[in-house]
Amino acid sequence: MAEMKGYHVAFRCFRGCPGEWSIYDVIYTCPTCGGLLEVAHDVDALRGRSAAEWKALFESRVGATSWPYGSGVWGKKEWVIPTIDDANIVSMYEGNSNLFWAERLGKQLDLPELWVKLCGNSHTGSFKDLGMTVLVSVVKQMMTMGKPVRAVSCASTGDTSAALAAYAAAAGIPAIIFLPQGKVSPAQLIQPIANGAHVLALDTDFDGCMRVVREVTEDNTIYLANSMNSLRIEGQKTVGIEIVQQFDWEVPDWIIIPVGNLGNISALYKGLKLLMDLGITDKMPRLVAAQAEKANPFYLSYKNGFTEKVTIQSSETLASAIRIGDPVSYDKAVQAVIESGGLVEQATEHEMAEAATMADLTGMYTCPHTGTALAVLYKLRSQGLVQRNDRVVVISTAHGLKFTPFKVGYHEGTLAEVESQFANPLVYLPPDPDVVKKTIARRLEASSFAL
C-alpha cells in the first residue's frame, strides 16, 4: 500500500469546468455544466515508473493469488483506484478474460489476424463486472468511512443489474434494480433475483427506467450505479490495456465493440490513451462502435458529423442490452471515435443473427451484441476498409448462454426479420440402430469438412 501513497485520483468535469471532488463523495455530474465527470489520475506521478517497470509489474500479477491483484482490474490498481483500501475491495477476480484467436472465422473473411476478446467469460457473464467491482468497492469504502449510503441502485438493460446485484451481494450491500418489463432475457432477469436484489420491473423502456432511477437517487443515501457514474469507466478501461498486454504490448489495428450507452467505448479509449501517455504504446487502434439499426442514435449522430447528439425512441432488437435511445456517455464516445480515427457502423437484425451464427459454427457461442460487432466487421472487410493484414479485435461483451431464446429462435426459424439460413434443427429419430446409421451416413456425406 505504501507504494501507492503518492498517487492521487479525483472526479473532474469531463468538459473541463474547474473543480475537483473526492471519489468518495456522492456526486455524478458536474455542478457547473451538468455534464459527465471523469476520474482524473495524476499522470505525472504515474510517470515515476518507467514503461518497462509498469509492464513487468502488471505481468507479474496475472494469475497472482495475493489479494486483490489476481483480478484483471485490480492487477492495475495504481491506474484504477490507487487510494482504496485493499480490505474494501469487492472482487471476484474479474478480467483477464480469454483473447480468442478466431482462426477459422478469420479464414472465412480472409483475415488471418482476427481475435475475439471474450469479456463474457466472467462472473456474471458480461463485461459489466469490470466496472462494477470498482463502483461497489468505492461504495464499501464510503460506508466504512461513515458516509450515509444505504443501498446501490441502477436502471438496466439486463447485464448491469446482474453485475450490480452480484457485487452488492458479495459486499452485503442492498441493491435496488429497475428493469424495463419484458425487455430483458430470462437469464438476465433471474440473476439479480437470485442474488437477492430488490428487482422492480417498470412498464417502460430502459430510458424510462433511467429517468426514474435518477429521481430515486436524488436521495443521496441511495447510490447511483449507472455508467453515468464514471467509477465504472475506470474498471472497464482495463479491457483495452489487457488486450494490448495480451499481444505482448503491441497495439492492434482495429477494435470493434457493440455500444449502447457508450460507456464501454469511452472506457476503452481512456485505457488506451493512458498507455500512450505513459509511453508504453505509441499508437491508438481505430475504435469502431457497432450499433443495432433498431437502436442507432450514435450511428445517426456520426452520420451528421457529430454536429449534434441525436436521441431516438429505440425499437425492439435482439441485441436487447444495447437498446438505448439516449446514450449517457455521448461526449466521451465522440472523443473516442474522433481521436482514434474510428467510425460508427450499424447492423440489421438479420445481419447480426447471421454473423453470430457463422461465428458459432466455428466454435464460438456469441450473444447478439457480439453478433452486431461481427456483422459490422463483415461490412468493413467487404468494403476493404479493414484490410487482409490488419490485426482486428472484436469485443464480445456477453456470454451467449445469457441469450438462449435468441439461439433457440434462430435455429427454430422464429426470429422476427431474420432468415435462418444456417438453422440446424434437431433430428428426431426412432431408437432403431439401422435408421440411425443410415441417417448419420447421409448427413456426413452431405457436409464436407472445411479446413
Ligand SMILES: *Cc1c(COP(=O)(O)O)cnc(C)c1O
Ligand atoms: C452494456 C452492454 C453493452 C453496451 O455497453 P455500453 O457501455 O452501454 O455502450 C454491449 N453489450 C452488452 C452485452 C452489454 O451488456
